[in-house]
Amino acid sequence: MKHPLHVTSEIGELQTVLLKRPGFELENLTPDYLQQLLFDDIPYLPVIQQEHDYFAQTLRNRGIEVLYLEKLASEALVDKNIKEEFVCRILEEGKTEGNVSHQTLKDYLLSFSNEDLIQKIMGGVRKNEIETSKKAQLYEFMEDHYPFYLDPMPNLYFTRDPAAVIGDGLTINKMREPARRRESLFMEYIIKYHPRFATHHVPVWLDRNYKFPIEGGDELILNEETIAIGVSARTSAKAIERLALNLFKNPDASFKKVLAIEIPKCRAFMHLDTVFTMVDYDKFTIHPAIQGPQGNMNIYILEKGPDEETLKISHRTSLMESLKEVLGLKDLVLIPCGGGDAIASAREQWNDGSNTLAIAPGVVVTYDRNYVSNALLREHGIEVIEVLSSELSRGRGGPRCMSMPIVRKDI
Known part of the structure; x- marks a missing residue:
């Protein structure tokens, strides 16, 4: 080529x-x-x-x-380690805050296929997508009104x-x-x-x-x-x-x-x-x-x-x-x-x-x-x-x- x-x-x-x-x-x-x-x-x-x-x-x-x-982005995640590294960097740069743990969001995103993962990252993660049972602290239930854990792009x-x-x-x-x-x-x-x-x-x-x-x-x-x-x-x-x-x-x-x-x-x-x-x-x-x-x-x-x-x-x-x-x-x-x-x-x-x-x-x-x-x-x-x-x-x-x-x- x-x-x-x-x-x-x-x-x-x-x-x-x-x-x-x-x-x-x-x-x-x-x-x-x-x-x-x-x-x-x-x-x-x-x-x-x-x-x-x-x-x-x-x-x-x-x-x-x-x-x-x-x-192209979904095809670039050629193995598990690259996919995990990519998700971690997205979360770090997305500056997700307090109401859900980094690990919870990471696990949630990694549960998707490559193609669906890219669409989800681009589309954003709403707070109502994460199960209430995943929240463990009082302040996590008393959320502010901002609707996203990860902003759309x-x-x-x-x-x-x-x-x-x-x-x-x-x-x-x-x-x-x-x-x-x-x-x-x-x-x-x-x-x-x-x-x-x-x-x-x-x-x-x-x-x-x-x-x-x-x-x-x-x-x-x-x-x-x-x-x-x-x-x-x-x-x-x-x-x-x-x-x-x-x-x-x-x-x-x-x-x-x-x-x-x-x-x-x-x-x-x-x-x-x-x-x-x-x-x-x-x-x-x-x-x-x-x-x-x-x-x-x-x-x-x-x-x-x-x-x-x-x-x-x-x-x-x-x-x-x-x-x-x-x-x-x-x-x-x-x-x-x-x-x-x-x-x-x-x-x-x-x-x-x-x-x-x-x-x-x-x-x-x-x-x-x-x-x-x-x-x-x-x-x-x-x-x-x-x-x-x-x-x-x-x-x-x-x-x-x-x-x-x-x-x-x-x-």
Whole structure:
């Protein structure tokens, strides 16, 4: 088998992608805990699953191999010891508290088959699932009203963020928000133990134990030598610096430049890919609101310094000029979300109008609801494949957010 990971651009023909089908974790969303679990609304599970299946089939129709996170994770638990270790780490990181013992929860989870175990961990463990007879202390009967021993993980269908393939390796990310921290543990075990990956040398450019956060929605691979990374609400400058140093000193990596792009740190502009994506060799989507007067932004080009622990950093203010510089282009096009109209751009940005998934140069998958942005993309010669989005969009992420490219052809 060829190397199982290979991504050197945002637009190279997509061959293999990792998805997560929305599951019971969404049924465990309630109004009281939406903010804690990073949701603004509660999707209707049967419909969101239909829409996600439509999205997956749209990719298959283009010859793309679709892998599922939940299936790979269950197949990675290849023996009893790995399964037990995985459960212990999930419980430790889940910060389960007082009303039930660690051992009781561990025994409960280990009673499931691998497939059901993964679904249960992703879906969460409600307090009413544990028999009252297992409780031995008065305070354990006088429980608070919080319904979970182990929180659900409703953001998992956004597979872009916990890990990101860069070249023939990947980052396994430390997520900023506590509600998402456990998500990258699945990819750690998949890369380490799943037969598809375990027999290959897979460099981990930055692992989930690094103390500063980074998320895949901020990581965009412009070409085989250049990565753009958002300095955002979810990704820190320190993590970007460390990733750049690790890439530049590693002989397995071809990358020579990292473009660090600062974006406003707010919910609507969560990651760089919610405001900026690459759709063709010389075309990009953009939400105009990320630019200041005269289009100015804070942009930094990181290159290798005089030694392995030093970076050369230069400042830029124009996104267009910076992109032309690092990509060697004389000209390029920034296509504004919602056509730049104040109302349409804000509305469609909220519904991820700039969050396109390129599956080949000039071919993108988008949400059908963003009709203004989609029409403008078509006017610029982009083939737009629309997918259903009534319920999927409630999670505040678009087609790029919902997909982790594993293999792309080089461009």
